[in-house]
Amino acid sequence: MSRQVAHGTVWFHEQAKVRVLDLMKAQSSAARSAYQAIHKHVLKGNAVKQYVKKNYMGLLNQRYVADAVSRVAAIEDESVLFGGKQAWMDMRTGKLSKKEWQERRNSQLYSRGDRTKSGNPNIRVVGDRLLVNDPSGRGKWLEGQLFIPDKWQPVIDCYDVRLLYRGGKFEVKVSWAEPDTPKLPTVAGAIGIDCNPDGVAVVEVTGDGNLQRHQYKREQRIQFAGRGKRDYDIKQLAVRVVDVAREARKPLVVEKLNFSPGSRKKGYRKFRRCKSNFIYRQMIDAIKSRATRKGVPLVEVQPAFTSVLGNLKYAVPYSLNRHTAAALVIGRRGMGLLERQDFTVTQDDDENAKLNLVGRGFKTALTPKAYSFLQTCGLREKPAGHTAPVLAAGSRPATGTSAGGVPAGESSSTTGRGRVLNKNLGEERLPSGLERFFQVP
Numbered sequence: 001m002s003r004q005v006a007h008g009t010v011w012f013h014e015q016a017k018v019r020v021l022d023l024m025k026a027q028s029s030a031a032r033s034a035y036q037a038i039h040k041h042v043l044k045g046n047a048v049k050q051y052v053k054k055n056y057m058g059l060l061n062q063r064y065v066a067d068a069v070s071r072v073a074a075i076e077d078e079s080v081l082f083g084g085k086q087a088w089m090d091m092r093t094g095k096l097s098k099k100e101w102q103e104r105r106n107s108q109l110y111s112r113g114d115r116t117k118s119g120n121p122n123i124r125v126v127g128d129r130l131l132v133n134d135p136s137g138r139g140k141w142l143e144g145q146l147f148i149p150d151k152w153q154p155v156i157d158c159y160d161v162r163l164l165y166r167g168g169k170f171e172v173k174v175s176w177a178e179p180d181t182p183k184l185p186t187v188a189g190a191i192g193i194d195c196n197p198d199g200v201a202v203v204e205v206t207g208d209g210n211l212q213r214h215q216y217k218r219e220q221r222i223q224f225a226g227r228g229k230r231d232y233d234i235k236q237l238a239v240r241v242v243d244v245a246r247e248a249r250k251p252l253v254v255e256k257l258n259f260s261p262g263s264r265k266k267g268y269r270k271f272r273r274c275k276s277n278f279i280y281r282q283m284i285d286a287i288k289s290r291a292t293r294k295g296v297p298l299v300e301v302q303p304a305f306t307s308v309l310g311n312l313k314y315a316v317p318y319s320l321n322r323h324t325a326a327a328l329v330i331g332r333r334g335m336g337l338l339e340r341q342d343f344t345v346t347q348d349d350d351e352n353a354k355l356n357l358v359g360r361g362f363k364t365a366l367t368p369k370a371y372s373f374l375q376t377c378g379l380r381e382k383p384a385g386h387t388a389p390v391l392a393a394g395s396r397p398a399t400g401t402s403a404g405g406v407p408a409g410e411s412s413s414t415t416g417r418g419r420v421l422n423k424n425l426g427e428e429r430l431p432s433g434l435e436r437f438f439q440v441p
Helices: 014-039 046-056 062-072 085-092 098-105 227-248 269-275 278-294 306-313 322-334 368-378
Strands: 002-011 108-111 123-126 129-133 141-147 160-166 169-178 190-196 199-205 211-218 252-255 298-301 344-347 355-358 363-366 420-422 427-429
Touching: 002 278, 014 046, 014 062, 014 108, 014 129, 014 141, 014 160, 046 062, 062 108, 085 098, 123 160, 129 160, 190 227, 190 278, 190 322, 199 227, 199 322, 211 227, 211 322, 227 252, 227 278, 252 278, 252 322, 278 298, 298 322, 306 322, 306 363, 306 368, 355 368, 363 368
Parallel strands: 190 252, 252 298, 344 420
Antiparallel strands: 002 141, 002 169, 108 160, 123 129, 129 141, 160 169, 190 199, 199 211, 344 355, 355 363, 420 427
8 A cells, every 4th residue: 555645725714723722722732641551651652641631631632642652652762852943043143033933843733544434534635625623612623715726635534633733724635545557577687776965876787697788867956945835846856767667667666765763873874874965865755655656666775885896897888977976786685686706805914904805996995894795695606707717626716815716626605705915914814803704724
């Protein structure tokens, strides 16, 4: 099942507007109380609802309280600033008034859908009207004039509604579940995707893992445009990317990143940069949503070292930029193909020095620990060449050097990982910290 969201606008007359703002303030306060109950008083399950009901049942009904709890139930971080950190700093420096700050903290009213309650128990879409349940009287509803574009047709048997107050206007988001579109038949190959702040690199890979075509779909306006224009450009970019996969009849392959709060301090450099970039997350979500709706298969892969491998192996030979080279590695990885190590790895005399990786017109340096992870997740053993010596029975080819294989009579490491050439000593020596991974002859 996929979630669809319709964005609209609603207008209330002055008396109803004041009452809706009161409900927003009450439910937002109840949500903050629920957050304190979970993280400060360590309450769980129904105990959280009972804690909130003590102070808010006079202002809200039971369903409003339950929805307030559900708004914060998934928050794992124990240091949340409701209303936004930037808005809080603006208020402290005088850029934002206290009233405006409070409006941002209390600007949301949420109601979950329920098929047994006419689709939604508290906020209902009835044609071009939006009805908001007023707990102050039984059967009392606040009516507003609703506008949703004709292209959206919410499923009225069960839908969630989120009412927002921004810039003196009410915005409404109606979301509902739709069955997934049947997957389109595909041919061998893949479409590798590498998302960046100014666009998306799209690479088509053949069934045997070779580059077929590539392009970079650039949308520089998303870096500096306003929220509405940025959201529109990102959605249009997702449409273009998914259309490429539909025409080629190949699955999309994207990087799998965890954007949950608990992973905020984890990950490698590119992951941390992507995670702090809200545009990147919007792109990934838009592409996933569009692919699901159009029936395009989508594969998520381990994102580590895709840029490094792309630069070392494909950027110069195929005249690719670093983004399209990374997209080629992503597409191949989605097909289950690992990269053969055809680049040289050397290390200086210092045991704590980084390893130098030199490929086709590109070089980089990695710590021994990072290089070990690269071998685990992104490389395969390099087979011996036609001129390489015959391997002894039970031996395996080395993968850590540019040599074709292991000399006759010598055994390779039990893990299949090769050794690193020490260019100063003129001999093979294991980098510091990796001895436990190798079996030294």
